[in-house]
Each structure stands twice: as structure tokens, then as C-alpha cells.
Amino acid sequence: MFFLALSAFSLLVTRCLAENSILGTFHRRSYFYVGQSYVPQGNSSIAFGQMYVEHLVPSVVSQPFPLLFIHGRGMTGTNFLNTPDGRLGWADYFLSKGYEVYIVDQPSRGRSAWQQNIDDPQVTLDTLAVESRFTAVERFNLWPQASLHTKWPGNGSVGDPIFDEFFASTMPSINSDVATSVRIKAAGPLVLDKINRPVILVTHSQSGQQGWILGDSRPSLVKAIVALEPTGPPFSNVLFPPFDNVRPFGITEIPVAYSPALNSATDLQKVVVSSNPALNFTCFKQASPPRTLTNLSKLPVLVVTSESSYHAVYDSCTVDYLKQAGVSVEHINLGDVGIHGNGHMMFLELNSLQIAETIVEKWISKISRK
Ligand SMILES: *[C@@H]1O[C@H](CO)[C@@H](O)[C@H](O)[C@H]1NC(C)=O
Numbered sequence: 302m303f304f305l306a307l308s309a310f311s312l313l314v315t316r317c318l319a320e321n322s323i324l325g326t327f328h329r330r331s332y333f334y335v336g337q338s339y340v341p342q343g344n345s346s347i348a349f350g351q352m353y354v355e356h357l358v359p360s361v362v363s364q365p366f367p368l369l370f371i372h373g374r375g376m377t378g379t380n381f382l383n384t385p386d387g388r389l390g391w392a393d394y395f396l397s398k399g400y401e402v403y404i405v406d407q408p409s410r411g412r413s414a415w416q417q418n419i420d421d422p423q424v425t426l427d428t429l430a431v432e433s434r435f436t437a438v439e440r441f442n443l444w445p446q447a448s449l450h451t452k453w454p455g456n457g458s459v460g461d462p463i464f465d466e467f468f469a470s471t472m473p474s475i476n477s478d479v480a481t482s483v484r485i486k487a488a489g490p491l492v493l494d495k496i497n498r499p500v501i502l503v504t505h506s507q508s509g510q511q512g513w514i515l516g517d518s519r520p521s522l523v524k525a526i527v528a529l530e531p532t533g534p535p536f537s538n539v540l541f542p543p544f545d546n547v548r549p550f551g552i553t554e555i556p557v558a559y560s561p562a563l564n565s566a567t568d569l570q571k572v573v574v575s576s577n578p579a580l581n582f583t584c585f586k587q588a589s590p591p592r593t594l595t596n597l598s599k600l601p602v603l604v605v606t607s608e609s610s611y612h613a614v615y616d617s618c619t620v621d622y623l624k625q626a627g628v629s630v631e632h633i634n635l636g637d638v639g640i641h642g643n644g645h646m647m648f649l650e651l652n653s654l655q656i657a658e659t660i661v662e663k664w665i666s667k668i669s670r671k
């Protein structure tokens with residue numbers, strides 16, 4: 302009787318695990334920090350520049366390349382742990398497929414402390430920004446594709462328990478993208494050095510440019526980059542100010558290697574491809590002959606764009622810029638492959654695991670075998 306009950310129980314556990322259901326995937330969790338320096342304060346010192354890295358290892362690692370997730374502005378690594386309505390997150394999905402997973406909190410954010418007096422000024426995402434750009438975009442219609450949005454769980458607005466949960470997870474971010482880039486350029490390569498074998502970077506939004514910076518700094522330790530709606534387009538912003546004087550290196554605020562080499566960002570000659578004044582959108586490319594992104598052009602890149610996100614307006618401009626500079630990019634517009642109604646936070650939305658499985662994991666497993 303006891304044995305029967307026991308084996309029925311273990312059968313149940315096995316089945317739940319196999320189905321990757323409510324129990325999730327067994328794994329070991331640890332964390333470490335990289336990049337701390339000591340900054341003198343009076344007769345003592347405080348920590349600065351350190352980055353929190355969470356390391357999740359499934360009981361069976363069957364994939365050759367670990368994944369390293371970097372969240373976007375206003376967010377932290379919680380983005381990938383579970384969804385605000387309590388479903389399993391992308392980390393869990395990839396663990397179930399045998400991937401080791403690393404998840405960071407960007408320096409000066411979340412568990413990577415922001416330090417009063419020595420750190421840069423912060424900016425906070427307010428409810429209007431989150432509703433109108435991410436969760437309830439169909440009510441605001443700030444860009445043409447916004448009305449197609451259907452996949453956020455709940456109504457995406459204040460008072461809805463799922464929105465409230467998500468909003469509670471948002472965090473102040475350093476306002477300056479230059480300062481943010483400088484920090485990741487300092488701490489990010491140290492994570493890659495510590496892991497010491499090639500990883501696949503998964504970036505989102507603001508961290509798009511952080512992926513380019515890391516791939517540029519350590520091309521031999523980055524196998525590939527999955528850029529979910531990376532910050533863009535080149536040299537300008539669209540819809541939301543500041544419009545000009547951003548990303549002077551095309552895709553980044555700080556230098557990345559071009560060939561022929563740049564003496565300064567102004568050496569990059571840009572020409573207008575197209576423009577849409579109603580959206581404050583100007584798409585630029587390099588004048589001919591274009592320079593090559595020397596180190597980045599060694600890495601395969603996947604850019605994923607949701608059907609109803611503001612990125613649907615301009616991600617193809619970013620992709621064309623990368624291609625012109627010699628980077629091998631595959632661009633998947635979810636709407637084109639029958640996945641409709643997603644917004645910018647696709648990995649939290651109702652069909653998050655469908656996107657993980659049929660788009661991201663599929664591409665990763667393809668390039669892992671190369
Ligand atoms: C360090 O500085 C603080 C504040 O000025 C002072 O109270 C403390 O006695 C000093 N400690 C030592 C060990 O110098």
C-alpha cells in the first residue's frame with residue numbers, strides 16, 4: 302500500500318516535471334557579483350559598479366551554450382523568473398530544455414545597488430508610461446500597430462491585479478544611457494570572463510545596446526545574440542523624446558569597433574533612408590561605402606519584434622543598419638509568422654512560452670549546432 306502510494310506519487314511528480322507544469326523545473330540557484338570597486342567615503346569606503354548575477358542550473362544540462370539574460374529600462378532580472386500572473390517564466394522554460402541560465406540586474410539597479418552621492422540621477426517609469434507603451438497600448442493608440450494589442454494578461458491598467466503586480470516590480474533606472482553603457486561595459490565582460498565559455502545573450506529593449514557592447518568587447522565569449530526589440534533605431538529615437546543626439550555610434554552611445562576605425566563618432570557618415578514626421582521617425586543608414594562592425598559581424602543575431610509594439614514601427618531600420626555593417630541578422634516579426642497581438646513585454650504575455658519555444662529556442666538550437 303505504502304509502496305503503491307509512493308510510486309503513484311513519484312509518477313505524478315515525474316509527470317508534472319515532464320510537462321513542465323506548476324512545479325517548474327528542478328534547478329540549483331546561486332548568485333555572485335562582478336565589478337565591485339571601493340569608493341573612498343571619509344575614512345572608509347563603499348561599493349560601486351557591482352553587478353548581481355543569478356545562476357540557475359537544471360539537474361541535467363544538455364545544451365552547449367548557457368543563456369545570459371539582460372533586462373531593459375525600469376526592469377530587473379525578475380522579468381525572466383515568472384510572469385506577473387504567476388505563470389512560469391522564460392528562465393524556467395529554458396531550464397526545462399537543458400540550458401544553464403544567467404540573469405543579471407544591471408549595475409545600479411535592483412540587487413546591484415544604486416549609491417547615493419556617487420551614482421547618476423535616476424528616472425522612474427510612471428503608470429502612464431507603462432500603460433501607454435507596454436501593457437494597455439491599445440487604449441492609447443500612440444502608433445499605428447498599437448490597436449492590435451491583445452496579449453497582455455488582464456486589462457493592463459492600474460487596479461488590475463496583474464498590472465499592479467507588474468508595476469510593483471519596476472525600478473528606478475539611471476537616466477543617462479551613456480552612464481548606463483559605461484557601467485555595463487565595465488561589469489559585463491567580467492561576467493563573460495567568469496563564465497569563461499561562449500554564452501548566448503538575450504537582451505531586451507534598453508539592454509539591446511548592452512548586448513552590442515558585450516558582443517563587441519568579448520566576441521569569442523558570445524556565441525550569438527537574441528535581441529528582443531533592441532533599443533533603436535540608429536542615431537535617433539522614435540515617438541518618445543529625446544529624438545536627436547542619441548546613439549552617435551549608430552547602435553550604441555559609447556564606441557564599438559568599426560572597420561575602417563573611427564577617430565570619433567562624427568566619422569560615421571549617415572544618410573536618410575526614409576522618414577515619417579508624424580511619428581518623429583527618421584531611418585538612417587551609413588553613406589556608401591559603409592564601415593563594418595568588425596567584432597559584432599562575427600556573431601549571429603536574431604531580432605524579434607512583436608506585432609503591436611512601438612518597435613514594430615522601426616526595428617527593421619535597426620536590422621537594415623546592422624546588415625549594412627556586415628552583421629548577420631535574422632529578423633522575425635511575430636505577426637508575420639502567425640503570432641498576433643503581442644506588445645513590448647512579450648515574455649510576460651499570455652503566449653510567452655509559445656514565443657520562447659517556437660521562435661527563440663528554435664533559433665538558438667539551430668545556431669548551437671553550427
Ligand atoms: C572615521 O570617521 C568617522 C566620521 O568622521 C569618525 O566618527 C570615526 O571615529 C573615524 N574612525 C576611524 C577609525 O578613523
Ligand SMILES: *[C@@H]1O[C@H](CO)[C@@H](O)[C@H](O)[C@H]1NC(C)=O
Nearest residue numbers: 440456457458459460461462
Ligand atoms: C482595469 O481593471 C481594474 C480592476 O477590475 C479596474 O479597476 C479598472 O478600472 C480597469 N481599467 C480600465 C482602463 O479598464
Ligand SMILES: *[C@@H]1O[C@H](CO)[C@@H](O)[C@H](O)[C@H]1NC(C)=O
Nearest residue numbers: 540541542544578579580581
Ligand atoms: C515630434 O517632435 C517634436 C519636437 O521635436 C514634438 O513637438 C512632437 O510632439 C513630436 N511628435 C511626436 C508624435 O512624438
Ligand SMILES: *[C@@H]1O[C@H](CO)[C@@H](O)[C@H](O)[C@H]1NC(C)=O
Nearest residue numbers: 517518519520558560595596
Ligand atoms: C574588435 O575589433 C578591433 C578592430 O578590428 C580589434 O582591434 C579588436 O581586437 C577586436 N576586439 C576583440 C575583443 O576581438
